[in-house]
Amino acid sequence: MTKILYSLKTMHLARLLLIFLTTLILISVLAPSSFLTGASFRSMAVQMPELGFLSIAAAMVLISGGIDLSVTGVAIMSGVLAALIMKMLGGTEASSTVIIPAILAALGIGCLCGLLNAVLVAGLGLAPMLATLGTSNLFTGLGIVLSKGSAVTGFPSAFQMIGNGSFLGIPIPMILFLLAISGMAFILRRTKYGFRLFMYGTNPTASFFSGVNNTRVLFITYTISGIVSSIAGILMVSRINTAKADYGSSYGLQALLIAVLGGIDPSGGSGRAIGLLLSIVTLQIISSGFNLMHINAFIKDLTWGLLLLLIMVWNYARQRKE
Amino acid sequence: MKLLPLQAAASDNYLLHGRLKGYAMDTLLEVKGISKTFGGVKALQDVDLRVEKGQTCCMMGENGSGKSTLIKIISGVYSPDKGEIILNGHTYKKLTPAEAIREGVQIIYQDFSIFPNLSVAENIAFPVLENSGARLLDRQKMRTIAKEALDRIEVTLPLDRMVEQLPVAGKQIVAIARGIIQNAKLLIMDEPTTALTYREIEALYRIIDGLRKQGVAVIFVSHKLEEVFKISERIVILRNGRKVLDSDAGTFDRTKTAYYMTGREIPVVPYDFILPDNNSRGDPILRVNGLSMKDAFTDISFSLYPKEILGITGQLGCGRTELAKALFGIGRHTGSIEVNGVPAQIDSIQDTRRYGIGYVPEDRLAEGLFLVKPLTDNITVSSIDKYGSRRLYHRKELITAADHWLKELEITAAGAEEPASTLSGGNQQRIVLAKWLATDPQILILNCPTVGVDIGSKNQIHEIIKDLARRGIGIIVISDDIAEILTVCSRILVMKNGKITREVDSVRITADELEQELISAADEET
Numbered sequence: 001m002t003k004i005l006y007s008l009k010t011m012h013l014a015r016l017l018l019i020f021l022t023t024l025i026l027i028s029v030l031a032p033s034s035f036l037t038g039a040s041f042r043s044m045a046v047q048m049p050e051l052g053f054l055s056i057a058a059a060m061v062l063i064s065g066g067i068d069l070s071v072t073g074v075a076i077m078s079g080v081l082a083a084l085i086m087k088m089l090g091g092t093e094a095s096s097t098v099i100i101p102a103i104l105a106a107l108g109i110g111c112l113c114g115l116l117n118a119v120l121v122a123g124l125g126l127a128p129m130l131a132t133l134g135t136s137n138l139f140t141g142l143g144i145v146l147s148k149g150s151a152v153t154g155f156p157s158a159f160q161m162i163g164n165g166s167f168l169g170i171p172i173p174m175i176l177f178l179l180a181i182s183g184m185a186f187i188l189r190r191t192k193y194g195f196r197l198f199m200y201g202t203n204p205t206a207s208f209f210s211g212v213n214n215t216r217v218l219f220i221t222y223t224i225s226g227i228v229s230s231i232a233g234i235l236m237v238s239r240i241n242t243a244k245a246d247y248g249s250s251y252g253l254q255a256l257l258i259a260v261l262g263g264i265d266p267s268g269g270s271g272r273a274i275g276l277l278l279s280i281v282t283l284q285i286i287s288s289g290f291n292l293m294h295i296n297a298f299i300k301d302l303t304w305g306l307l308l309l310l311i312m313v314w315n316y317a318r319q320r321k322e
Numbered sequence: 323m324k325l326l327p328l329q330a331a332a333s334d335n336y337l338l339h340g341r342l343k344g345y346a347m348d349t350l351l352e353v354k355g356i357s358k359t360f361g362g363v364k365a366l367q368d369v370d371l372r373v374e375k376g377q378t379c380c381m382m383g384e385n386g387s388g389k390s391t392l393i394k395i396i397s398g399v400y401s402p403d404k405g406e407i408i409l410n411g412h413t414y415k416k417l418t419p420a421e422a423i424r425e426g427v428q429i430i431y432q433d434f435s436i437f438p439n440l441s442v443a444e445n446i447a448f449p450v451l452e453n454s455g456a457r458l459l460d461r462q463k464m465r466t467i468a469k470e471a472l473d474r475i476e477v478t479l480p481l482d483r484m485v486e487q488l489p490v491a492g493k494q495i496v497a498i499a500r501g502i503i504q505n506a507k508l509l510i511m512d513e514p515t516t517a518l519t520y521r522e523i524e525a526l527y528r529i530i531d532g533l534r535k536q537g538v539a540v541i542f543v544s545h546k547l548e549e550v551f552k553i554s555e556r557i558v559i560l561r562n563g564r565k566v567l568d569s570d571a572g573t574f575d576r577t578k579t580a581y582y583m584t585g586r587e588i589p590v591v592p593y594d595f596i597l598p599d600n601n602s603r604g605d606p607i608l609r610v611n612g613l614s615m616k617d618a619f620t621d622i623s624f625s626l627y628p629k630e631i632l633g634i635t636g637q638l639g640c641g642r643t644e645l646a647k648a649l650f651g652i653g654r655h656t657g658s659i660e661v662n663g664v665p666a667q668i669d670s671i672q673d674t675r676r677y678g679i680g681y682v683p684e685d686r687l688a689e690g691l692f693l694v695k696p697l698t699d700n701i702t703v704s705s706i707d708k709y710g711s712r713r714l715y716h717r718k719e720l721i722t723a724a725d726h727w728l729k730e731l732e733i734t735a736a737g738a739e740e741p742a743s744t745l746s747g748g749n750q751q752r753i754v755l756a757k758w759l760a761t762d763p764q765i766l767i768l769n770c771p772t773v774g775v776d777i778g779s780k781n782q783i784h785e786i787i788k789d790l791a792r793r794g795i796g797i798i799v800i801s802d803d804i805a806e807i808l809t810v811c812s813r814i815l816v817m818k819n820g821k822i823t824r825e826v827d828s829v830r831i832t833a834d835e836l837e838q839e840l841i842s843a844a845d846e847e848t
Contacts, residue, residue: 189717190714190715190716191713191714191715192706192707192710192713192714192715193713195699195703195706195715196703196706198695198699199692199695199699199703202692202693202694202695203688203691203692203693205688205689206688206689206690206691206692207692207703208671208689209671209681209683209689209690210703210704210757211671211672211674211675211703211704211761212703212704213672269692269694269695270694
């Protein structure tokens, strides 16, 4: 049985790897001249991290057996806040040091948003779906109010470097994302918090009776989710040099789907960072490949949806067979 | 195999006895040579069973002995690989659930399969109306049908009350009435007394007795010896998919039950611990003084000494579970608790862990285990702070600890990385025990430690508990299983209505006296 469960887990990873390789080869064959170029990989490495950070945020909460629908709301509000602070402190002309308070404020608000979710879920006992649906609207709305509904633009060049610069030829967002996903892997596999998170996600009642401080686990989880979401917001604003309250609002559900495709069990208690990484890389390849082949963006969405359904039906069929 | 002659003798005896008593010997159900295999596991092998009209037959066996499979074959849920089922003279090779119901077979499952959000009348009358083919609901008729069903078992229930508002016993009555009104000739009840109080059990016995007089046969699945002898005329014991005993209850030697069920002799060694006299006993590890919790218990005081096993018993709702939880830091209480002679502030489970108190909950599956997680995680979840550094750990350390406990408690498992769901009830319970032992507790509170555990593992768990006490842990066992309390505990507290009404050494009270004590508790309550 363990072997089955283990092979199931690894099966899922193996399947993901298979899908990943298939798409990679398929796109390389179909559009070799444009896909297998440094430029196309660079553009993927720039686009992927934003959604990647949101997926990490969503995945952590999914492992706890909850759901965080407010990840984009947090990203938007943090991005708008950072943008406004930089604007206030001088905009394009300001010295590069103003990005420090801006980033700290963005991370701080992300942390506060996470704490608010935690208070609603762990403190008041609201259903995570309802609590975060509410706060999602609240955060997005605050973003709109703060920015007065218009685009905020014009930041010091040092800030634009975060989203557009590169180090040793690797885009900085990609480096940050790889660091974050490694951090997630470390948290899940090596920290006692990670262990408790898995136990809580599997059976909250049993973890309560086992002496796990459930409230604490939830507070840490939602706070991590908030902070990680705000990093996505900073990256987004930096890359396009604009903060806009309605930008990237469709990312939230995509982030959830990426997490599920990556093998994070939506009922809680299991999931691995490596699965998440494979899942997001695969979807980015499909997305970029379609762009390069000039395939309609709507077809792209349709393909994503089909792929996700396929994977889930596949998983389900396997589990039933066992 | 050796049992065969005895078994034959027992059935002969039964027939003779039955005739003498003058029962109508019309056969209602006959099962012949039934075998059933699930993926290579022989669940039933060549089982014969005969039930006469109006007979009460008790079926016993350990978990996995084939009881549930046999019940499901009789009710048409499973079809047998070999053999035939004869109901009211009609022979079936394969029986469908609809055919079984038509022949009058009704099962009362442990969860009763009722609709909690519908009324008593709707629940009882639903199947009758469903089968009548009528497209419109006739509310009046519904009430008439329900009333008639309840009258037949001589019980009154508020017809318009939502079933979810009824106590467990009420839900059970609804399920029985629903079966009866569908022309039940054979009622199969799967461990019907598990969640009932003594008083409710007595009422259930009366219902079953009434049904017997109306010619309805009952197959009663049970773990509890006492009730088996009280209610049934006949005892059937299954072991490893075979029928090993079929005997008249009157001539059956009850001391042999464990032997038939497990196939081996299990010696019962009572726990002998004598509290040292006042001068040499030292400080108790736990002293509870005037502990009260609103709507649960009042003014509870007792002491627990090292190496002692203290039993707390009382019927369902007497406050025993709330008391156990309060000692474990759940719920708001007043009064004082001392650990090792020092006042202890116990307001959360984190507090109790600091004082070395562990709690094994009653509901193993919901409150004790992480079923899909490996045994390693299940065993180390409460002691995770002990391994590695303050915030980090290596999985290897957890596996080493888990391996140690698997060996120590003789837990049968293919390995520490197996999920807990693959274990039997008895082994699962040991995993929950191991979880707390891994925290080095000085006090263990065990709430119904062997509920739903078969008789063989039960005795082994009792031995483990005694062994832990001998090593110096103070143990509180909360249970309504009288035999368990008497064999495991050295001292017993009886609770009624949230108060301790009697304290007695277990050697000074017999099972019958203790049972009387509990039943009288029930009478005073009403």
